[in-house]
Each structure stands twice: as C-alpha cells, then as structure tokens.
Amino acid sequence: MRKVLFILVLLISYFGFSQNETLFQKATTAYNDGKYDEAITDYLKIIANGKHSPELYFNLGNAYYKLNKVAPSIYYYEKALLLNPNDVELKNNLAYAKNMTLDAIENLPETNFKSMYKKVTGYYTFDQWAYINIALILLFVIAYISFRNFHSATKKRISFIGSLTCLFLSLLAMIAAYLNYSDYKQKKPAIVFEEESIVQAEPNNRSQEVFRLHEGTKVYVLDNLNDWYKIKLADGKSGWISSNDIKLIKN
Amino acid sequence: MKTKQYIFYFISLFFILSATAQDNDQVEFTVKLSKEKLGLNERLKVEFSTNKDGDNFTTPNFKDFTILMGPSTSISRSWINGKRKFSLTYTYILQPNKQGKITINQATITIAGKVYKSEVKTVEVTAAVTNPNTPPSASDIASENLHLVAEVSKGNPYLNEAVTVVYKLYVSPDIQVSGFQAIDNPKYNNFWSQDMPVTKYTTQEGTFNGKSYRYVILKRVVLYPQKTGNLPLEPLSLDVQVQVPTQRRDFFGGAVYAQTNQRVSAGSKSLTVKALPEEGKPASFTGAVGDFNFFVTTSKTHLNASESLQAKVEISGKGNLKLFQLPQLNLPSSLEVYEPEHDEKISTNYSGMEGKVSDSYTVVPAYKGKYPVPSISFSYFNPKTEKYHTLNSQEVVINVIQGPSNNVTNSTIVEGSVKKAVETSGEQFSFIKTKTNLTAIGSNYFFKSTSYYLWLLLPLLFIPIAILFSKKREALARDVVGNKVKKANRLARKYLSAAKKTLGKKEAFYIALEKALHNYLKAKLKIETSEFSKDKISTLLLEKEIDTSTIEGFLFLLRNCEMARYSPFSNVQMQQDYTKAGEVISQMDKQL
Numbered sequence: 001m002r003k004v005l006f007i008l009v010l011l012i013s014y015f016g017f018s019q020n021e022t023l024f025q026k027a028t029t030a031y032n033d034g035k036y037d038e039a040i041t042d043y044l045k046i047i048a049n050g051k052h053s054p055e056l057y058f059n060l061g062n063a064y065y066k067l068n069k070v071a072p073s074i075y076y077y078e079k080a081l082l083l084n085p086n087d088v089e090l091k092n093n094l095a096y097a098k099n100m101t102l103d104a105i106e107n108l109p110e111t112n113f114k115s116m117y118k119k120v121t122g123y124y125t126f127d128q129w130a131y132i133n134i135a136l137i138l139l140f141v142i143a144y145i146s147f148r149n150f151h152s153a154t155k156k157r158i159s160f161i162g163s164l165t166c167l168f169l170s171l172l173a174m175i176a177a178y179l180n181y182s183d184y185k186q187k188k189p190a191i192v193f194e195e196e197s198i199v200q201a202e203p204n205n206r207s208q209e210v211f212r213l214h215e216g217t218k219v220y221v222l223d224n225l226n227d228w229y230k231i232k233l234a235d236g237k238s239g240w241i242s243s244n245d246i247k248l249i250k251n
Numbered sequence: 252m253k254t255k256q257y258i259f260y261f262i263s264l265f266f267i268l269s270a271t272a273q274d275n276d277q278v279e280f281t282v283k284l285s286k287e288k289l290g291l292n293e294r295l296k297v298e299f300s301t302n303k304d305g306d307n308f309t310t311p312n313f314k315d316f317t318i319l320m321g322p323s324t325s326i327s328r329s330w331i332n333g334k335r336k337f338s339l340t341y342t343y344i345l346q347p348n349k350q351g352k353i354t355i356n357q358a359t360i361t362i363a364g365k366v367y368k369s370e371v372k373t374v375e376v377t378a379a380v381t382n383p384n385t386p387p388s389a390s391d392i393a394s395e396n397l398h399l400v401a402e403v404s405k406g407n408p409y410l411n412e413a414v415t416v417v418y419k420l421y422v423s424p425d426i427q428v429s430g431f432q433a434i435d436n437p438k439y440n441n442f443w444s445q446d447m448p449v450t451k452y453t454t455q456e457g458t459f460n461g462k463s464y465r466y467v468i469l470k471r472v473v474l475y476p477q478k479t480g481n482l483p484l485e486p487l488s489l490d491v492q493v494q495v496p497t498q499r500r501d502f503f504g505g506a507v508y509a510q511t512n513q514r515v516s517a518g519s520k521s522l523t524v525k526a527l528p529e530e531g532k533p534a535s536f537t538g539a540v541g542d543f544n545f546f547v548t549t550s551k552t553h554l555n556a557s558e559s560l561q562a563k564v565e566i567s568g569k570g571n572l573k574l575f576q577l578p579q580l581n582l583p584s585s586l587e588v589y590e591p592e593h594d595e596k597i598s599t600n601y602s603g604m605e606g607k608v609s610d611s612y613t614v615v616p617a618y619k620g621k622y623p624v625p626s627i628s629f630s631y632f633n634p635k636t637e638k639y640h641t642l643n644s645q646e647v648v649i650n651v652i653q654g655p656s657n658n659v660t661n662s663t664i665v666e667g668s669v670k671k672a673v674e675t676s677g678e679q680f681s682f683i684k685t686k687t688n689l690t691a692i693g694s695n696y697f698f699k700s701t702s703y704y705l706w707l708l709l710p711l712l713f714i715p716i717a718i719l720f721s722k723k724r725e726a727l728a729r730d731v732v733g734n735k736v737k738k739a740n741r742l743a744r745k746y747l748s749a750a751k752k753t754l755g756k757k758e759a760f761y762i763a764l765e766k767a768l769h770n771y772l773k774a775k776l777k778i779e780t781s782e783f784s785k786d787k788i789s790t791l792l793l794e795k796e797i798d799t800s801t802i803e804g805f806l807f808l809l810r811n812c813e814m815a816r817y818s819p820f821s822n823v824q825m826q827q828d829y830t831k832a833g834e835v836i837s838q839m840d841k842q843l
Contacts (some may be wrong), residue, residue: 020689031683046689055687062683068623068648089681095656096680099620104584130698134706141710145717174707177698195625214581215625251693 020046027059036063054084058093065097070216071247073097075191078218078249086123102214107234121176126184129177136170139163188221190231190246197246199239203228210239219246278303280360280367284374291350292379294319299369300340303362308341311356316345347376392495393513396423398459399469399489401517404601409525411475411540411571412634413603418470418487418517421459427494427508431469434514437485443475443574445599473603475571476524488516527632533641535578539631541570541603547580547627547644549614556654559615562624564591564644567607570631572597577610578629583622586649589613619654620680623647746771747832754829757820764832765812768805771836785809797842804835 027042043060046052057080064073077094084090110118124132143163150156192213201207203225213219222238223230229246232238278301285296295316299308310322321343329336347353352375357368398421408414422428449468457466469489476482491513496506527540543566550561564577573595582588589612597606616622624647632639656679697703746767753759773779776791783791785806792802811828 024687024689028683028685047692050692051689052692053687053689055684056689059683062681065621065680068621068646070623089684092656093681096620099585099618100583100623101585102581102583102625127697130703134703137707138710141713144714148718148721181696181698 020049020051024056031059031063031066034066036066039063040067052083054080054087054090056080057083058087058090061097062093065093065100068100070097070100071191071193074101074216074218075193075247075249078189078191082249083125085125097216101216103217105217105233105235108236117179121180121183124176124180126177126180129173129180133170133173133177136166136173140166140170188248188250190219190221190229190248192217192219192241192246194245197241199231199241200228201239203230203240207240211237213241213245221246221248278362278365278367280305280358280362280369282355282358282369282372284355284372286374288375288377289347290377290379291347293347295345295347295374297343297345297355298340299358299360300338301360301362301367302337302339304337304339305360305362305367307359307361307366309359310341310343311358313343313345313355315348315353317348318343319346320344347374350376350378352376390495390511390513393426393491393493393511394515396426396495397421397428397491397493397513397515398464399487399515399517400459401484401487401520403484403520403522405522407523407525408476409540409632409634410479410527411477411538411574411632413541413571414474414476414522415601415603416470416472416474416484417468419457419466420469420489420491420515421457421464421466422493423462423464425496428467429492429494429510431489431491433487434490435486435488435516437487439472439474439484441476441478441482443477443571445473445604447471447473447599447601471601473599473601474522475574475603476522479524479526481521481523483519483521486516486519488514490514528637528639531639533628533630533639535628535641536630536632536639537575537578539566539570539575539629540634541568541572541631542633542635543568543570543629543631543642545629545642545644547624547647549624549647549649551649552647553650553652554616556616556619556651559613560649562612562614562647563609564612564627565607565609566629569603569605572604572606572608577608578627580610580612581625581627582612582614585616585618585620586622587615587617589615614649616649616651616654618656619651620656622649622651624649746774746836747829750829750832754825755822757815757825760825761812761815761820761828764828765809768809768812768832768836771839775839792839795842797839801835801838801842804831805839808832808835 023042023046027039027046030036030038030042040060040063043056043063046056057076061073061076061080064076074094074097077090077097080087080090081094121129140163143159143166147156147159147163150159192215195215197213199210199213201210217233219231219233219241221229222232224243225240227243228240229243230238231241231246280299280301283298283300286293289295299310304326308322322341323343325340325342327336327338327340341358352373355372355374357371359366359368361367400419400421402417402419404415404417405412420428420431449471452467452469454465454467457464459466470487492510493513494508494510497509499507501507546563546565546567548563548565550563551558554560562580562582564580566572566577577593580588580591591610591612594609594611595606597604597608599605626643626646628641628643630639630641747764750760750763750767753763772788776795778791788809789802789806792805793799808828808831
C-alpha cells in the first residue's frame with residue numbers, strides 16, 4: 001500500500017514537472033511570436049505551481065519590459081538577480097528596464113573598501129558561496145591526504161601548499177557566505193508599483209509629504225507599522241510609504 | 252444750418268406719422284407731461300392729444316393741483332404728399348399743491364362713438380426750488396442726457412471665469428457730444444484684466460431707461476477674478492464736452508447750443524465671485540477654468556541616441572489660458588531634458604481668452620532602449636457645466652534604436668583600437684532564456700542547514716581516519732615474514748579448514764587434504780583437476796610458470812595423500828603435511 005502511494009506521489013510530481021516544462025516551452029514560443037501577455041500568464045502559472053528559477057524570472061521581466069510595464073519588469077529582474085547575481089544578460093536587461101524609470105536616485109558614494117567588499121561577497125549568492133566552501137573543503141581533505149601518502153618530495157610539497165590554499169580559500173568562502181547571508185537577511189528590497197506614490201514623514205495620511213516616488217524605483221524596507229513601511233532609498237532619503245504602493249522582492 | 256435741418260426733420264417726421272396714422276386709421280390718445288419731477292413752486296404742463304377729432308373731452312380731476320391755465324385747445328392739420336395729419340391737443344398748466352407723488356388720472360374722449368382713455372401718470376413733487384421755472388442750466392441738461400454705464404456680462408462669476416465689462420456712453424438725441432477725455436481709468440485690483448482697445452467709436456441706437464438714446468462703446472475689458480467674495484469695480488470717470496440746446500432761439504427759430512464740460516462716471520459696480528466647488532476637485536487641478544483640450548505629443552518616436560526630439564504639452568481652448576501652469580512632463584531620469592520653451596497663441600474676445608498654450612521640451616536620449624513618457628493629467632473647471640473635468644494624455648513610448656547601452660557592467664569599452672572588429676550597436680536587449688531548471692519556491696537555503704554543516708565537517712573527519720589507516724598499513728608493510736605466515740595461514744584457513752577439522756584421523760584427513768589441493772587448483776586454474784594425472788598437473792603448472800620446487804612440493808603432497816590410504820602415518824607426519832600444504836599453497840598463490 002505504502003509502495004503504491006509512493007509511486008503515485010512520484011508520478012504526480014513527475015507529471016507536475018513535465019507540465020511546468022511544457023508551460024515554459026509554450027511561453028517561450030508565445031514570447032517569440034510577440035504574444036507577451038500569453039507568455040506572462042504561462043510563466044505566472046509555473047510560479048503558481050510552486051516552481052521558480054532565475055531564468056523564469058528573467059523571462060518574466062523581459063515580457064513585462066516588452067509591454068512597457070516598468071515596475072513588474074524590474075521586480076522580476078531583481079528577483080532573478082537574487083537567485084543568480086552575476087548573469088551578464090540579466091544585468092544588461094535590467095539596465096534597459098531601469099532606463100524607463102522616472103526617479104533619478106544617485107547612490108551614496110562608497111569607500112573603495114566597501115565597494116570591493118560588496119563586489120566580492122555579492123558575486124555569488126550565499127548558497128553558491130556555501131557550495132564553493134564545501135567543494136574547497138573536500139579539495140583540502142583530498143590534497144591533505146595525498147600529501148600524507150605521497151612519497152616524492154615535490155609531490156608532497158605541491159599537495160601540501162595546495163591543501164593549505166584550499167583551506168584558506170574555503171574559510172574565505174565561508175566568511176563571504178556568512179556576510180552575504182547576514183546582508184541578505186537584513187535587507188528587504190522592494191519595488192514601487194504605483195505610478196506615483198507619496199512618501200510621508202509619519203505612517204499616517206495626516207503627516208507631511210517628504211517626497212514622491214514613481215513606478216519602478218527600488219527601495220529598502222527598514223520597518224513597518226500597520227499598513228505602512230518605513231523605506232530608505234539608495235541615496236539615503238527615508239520616509240513612510242503605504243504598503244499597497246510597493247511590493248517586496250523577497251517573500 | 253443745423254436748426255434748419257432739425258426743422259426739416261421734424262416736419263418730415265410729422266408727415267410720416269400722419270401718413271401712417273391715416274393708413275392704419277389708428278386712434279391715438281396720449282398724455283404728455285413737461286416734467287416728471289418738479290419743485291412745489293414750479294409749474295407742470297400737461298398735454299392730452301389725439302390724432303382724430305373727438306367730442307366729450309373730460310379732464311381728469313386735478314385735485315392736488317391748481318389749474319393756472321387751460322384747457323386750451325389747439326388743432327393742427329397738414330397734408331404732405333397727399334397724406335393728412337391731424338392733431339387735437341388740450342393743454343393745462345398746473346401748479347402742485349402738495350409734496351409727494353401725485354397721480355394724474357385718466358382723461359376721456361369720444362371718437363367716432365368710442366370712448367378712449369389716456370394713461371395714468373404720476374409726478375413727483377419735491378420741496379420748493381430756488382429758481383423756479385427758470386430754464387435748466389446747460390450742465391443740468393447735460394447731466395440728464397448723458398449717462399455712462401458699465402455693463403457686466405455676469406454678476407456672480409466663478410473664480411477665474413471670464414467676465415466682460417463694456418463701458419457705454421449713452422447720449423440723448425437732444426444733446427451733442429464733441430469730445431471726451433478719460434479722467435480716471437479704473438485699476439482692476441483682484442482681477443486679471445485684458446483690455447480690448449476700441450479703435451473706432453461708432454454710434455449705435457439703443458434705449459436707456461425706456462428712452463431712445465444713442466450710445467458709443469468706449470472701453471471693453473475682460474476680467475478674470477482672482478479672489479472670491481464681493482469685489483468692487485472701480486468706476487470709470489470721463490470728462491465729456493457736450494453741446495446743449497438752450498431756451499434761446501436764433502433768427503430762424505432754431506435752438507442755440509451752449510457748450511459745457513460734463514463729468515460722468517459709471518456707478519461703482521461689484522461682482523460677487525463664487526469659489527470653485529471643493530467637491531470633486533481633482534488632485535491635478537491647477538486653477539484652469541474654461542473649456543480645454545489637452546495633448547502630449549512627441550516629434551519622433553523612433554530615433555538614435557544623441558539625436559533630439561521635441562515633446563510638447565499643449566492645452567487649447569477657451570478660458571484663463573494665461574493664468575494656470577501647464578502640467579509638467581514626467582520623463583525617465585535617464586533622458587537628458589532641457590528647460591521647456593513656453594509658447595502662447597492667445598486672442599482675446601468678448602467671451603475671454605481663446606487659443607493655445609504649449610510647453611515644448613527638448614529631449615536628448617543618451618542610451619538606447621525604450622523610454623515611456625507616462626500619461627499626465629490635466630484638470631479644469633467648466634463653469635458652464637459647473638463640473639471638473641480631467642483629461643489624460645496618451646502614453647508615448649520613445650524608442651531609441653541605436654546608441655550605447657546604459658549598462659554598468661559594460662562601461663569599459665575599449666576605444667580607439669586600431670583594428671576594427673565587427674561593429675555592433677552596443678549591447679542588445681537580450682532574448683529570453685530557453686532552458687531552465689525549475690526548483691521549488693521557498694526551498695530552504697543550503698547555507699546554515701544541517702547538511703551544510705555535515706558536508707563541512709565530515710570531510711575533516713576523514714583526515715584522522717586516513718592518517719590512522721595509513722599508519723597501520725605502514726606497520727603491516729614493515730613486517731614481511733609475519734605477513735607471509737599470515738597469508739599462508741589465510742589461504743590454509745580457506746582451503747584446509749576441512750582438513751584441519753579431521754587432523755588426527757588419518758583416512759579422513761588425507762581425503763580432505765587431497766580434496767583441498769584439487770579445490771585450490773580448481774579455483775585458481777578454473778580446471779577440474781581431480782581426474783588428472785600428476786604429470787598432467789605438473790605440465791599445467793609449468794605452463795603457468797611456477798617454480799619446479801613448489802610443483803614438486805605440491806606433487807609430493809598429492810602422493811602422500813594417496814600413500815596414506817594404504818600405509819600407517821603418524822600424527823606428527825600428518826601435522827607436517829598440513830603445514831607443508833599451507834606453505835605450498837601460499838607460495839603457488841604468489842606465483843599465480
């Protein structure tokens with residue numbers, strides 16, 4: 001009985017998988033035919049089925065871009081970027097989408113060290129860093145054991161240096177993963193979906209308007225109260241925005 | 252000359268009237284008063300006249316008057332161009348006896364058997380005047396016959412709704428105007444005013460207070476109230492030179508005209524300006540009142556980077572075009588936008604300003620891509636429908652086809668290289684990805700998971716295990732003799748276990764031993780050797796390049812096994828054979 005159930009579950013999951021694959025293929029064809037709406041519906045169906053991938057989000061962003069919908073386009077590109085931070089095509093298309101936004105937000109100047117640090121730790125996601133970390137540890141172990149077993153002096157030397165390097169690099173990868181992880185946990189990016197949204201000084205409608213944001217602008221959520229989010233922009237400005245106006249990139 | 256002309260006019264008028272009277276055969280019975288307002292010590296002349304001969308004229312009861320003279324009857328007949336004119340007039344000169352409003356009742360007359368009645372008239376009698384019955388002064392006459400009137404098109408307009416004020420100078424036909432001069436031009440505080448200059452003064456006919464007048468339009472102004480509430484309009488004052496007929500007559504009996512300067516001013520008027528309704532006021536309302544159209548257009552929609560295009564925000568229609576701000580164009584920040592050029596094409600007429608205003612933005616895209624110009628909205632209040640209207644512009648997408656891409660990662664483009672590679676127009680917008688590896692959403696992260704820690708630590712555990720293992724192996728490798736014994740023991744254990752069990756029982760032992768030796772060969776050579784002769788076995792083993800001494804040993808053992816069946820063997824010999832078998836097997840094993 002149990003076996004039958006297991007097979008059934010397997011079959012269903014396999015069926016679901018193949019269904020998503022066909023949906024993806026269908027959407028690709030629709031996109032290529034210029035039927036962007038259809039493509040979007042299919043892609044969203046895959047997400048509704050509980051599956052995702054950086055490519056899926058990338059394609060969704062592309063389809064929305066073609067329809068001139070700024071906010072969803074940037075939203076899905078950013079989502080893809082979270083899963084795969086160093087995709088050249090993705091960055092390229094995101095730049096196109098960002099061209100469409102109205103708000104000019106200049107990044108706060110960063111010190112060289114900080115930008116270097118960000119570049120290095122942000123090159124991979126923390127999960128990717130973790131895999132690198134494991135791989136390096138395995139390499140270290142292998143190199144160390146072979147160092148123990150080799151008899152010739154040169155081989156011994158090479159494997160010893162190799163093992164130490166692997167250990168060092170794996171520690172670095174671990175640190176990078178850790179930093180990236182804490183950074184990820186701390187930051188809550190969101191995209192403004194409303195065509196024009198007023199950012200208030202306090203989380204209520206009576207307070208003063210601080211500034212206005214337009215569709216597609218990326219903000220970072222710091223805090224929330226009732227239906228309001230405290231947000232911060234890349235240039236350091238902050239204020240409270242209605243939660244209906246923005247959509248969080250991380251679920 | 253002028254007086255003559257007037258007499259001529261008068262006579263001709265007389266004839267025309269008589270002619271019409273005859274033609275229509277209409278009976279007229281009228282009453283005419285010399286004044287409508289007089290002092291107690293002044294006299295009033297009352298004339299009853301009819302155009303047909305009648306009888307039984309009865310005067311009304313002039314009970315508040317003293318009849319100084321009358322009734323005096325006068326009849327006049329005239330024929331002009333064969334048309335007859337008749338008039339019968341009864342005249343009274345009266346002196347009022349009391350102040351206040353006095354009614355002069357109807358007089359009756361019977362004409363051709365019908366009774367006709369005159370109108371009822373009222374006169375106002377005031378206190379006694381200083382110079383009774385003197386002819387009125389020129390300025391008195393002038394002031395009575397000259398009126399400056401400001402006509403306002405709408406008394407209670409909305410804020411910013413156009414109001415036209417027309418200043419008219421009414422001149423009675425009795426006097427003549429030879430010139431005028433504005434003394435005080437009104438300043439329209441709280442209004443935005445636009446003067447429509449009058450280039451030519453043309454006389455028009457009109458009525459004023461029920462009397463026929465000539466009038467001239469002096470000034471036309473369109474006003475846009477800028478404040479709500481009761482706003483007074485400053486009066487316009489004029490100094491008018493007039494010629495007034497006097498009582499004196501010249502030689503021909505025409506009136507002699509006297510010249511006088513008369514100041515007239517349009518009475519101060521005020522407008523009640525209504526505020527625009529708060530209800531339904533759109534957020535994008537910036538004070539436009541009227542009826543408008545709204546467009547946002549771009550000169551191009553497809554262009555290359557660093558070319559320029561014009562984006563135009565245009566409002567056309569009727570209303571306070573100069574008095575509100577045009578909605579600002581929201582352009583993507585990545586476009587270079589210059590200050591807009593403002594253009595107005597407005598004409599002002601009676602109903603206010605009409606035309607169009609536009610802001611024209613020069614836009615230069617630096618990078619290729621799509622740039623949407625989002626829809627902007629413009630709201631205005633229409634005073635006619637008393638409602639707010641909101642117009643939204645169409646969204647325009649500017650497509651920049653060629654140019655550098657705004658990609659941060661590809662900012663370092665090597666320029667000035669001598670070799671010319673295949674030219675691409677910068678980074679293209681990438682196509683979607685066709686392959687993917689879907690994973691479940693919300694799957695836990697690998698980092699910090701148990702499997703991560705296991706994977707991290709387990710390989711490290713391998714190091715001490717490997718070290719221990721290699722140490723043991725080294726120790727074993729060093730002990731060569733022990734090793735051999737061990738190997739022989741192991742092989743012996745494998746094949747000679749049955750023989751060992753029967754050690755001491757001669758028959759069973761040697762049978763087991765022989766079986767074990769054959770079994771060994773069977774395992775190693777994959778040949779059933781129990782039926783073979785010893786020579787055949789030795790040649791087989793020689794083929795496998797095995798030492799002759801080992802083969803000898805092996806064959807000796809086999810021979811012993813056979814001999815033992817028929818001859819007595821001691822236990823010691825049995826033990827020797829057993830160890831020998833172990834040694835031979837291990838030696839052969841090394842060589843096979």
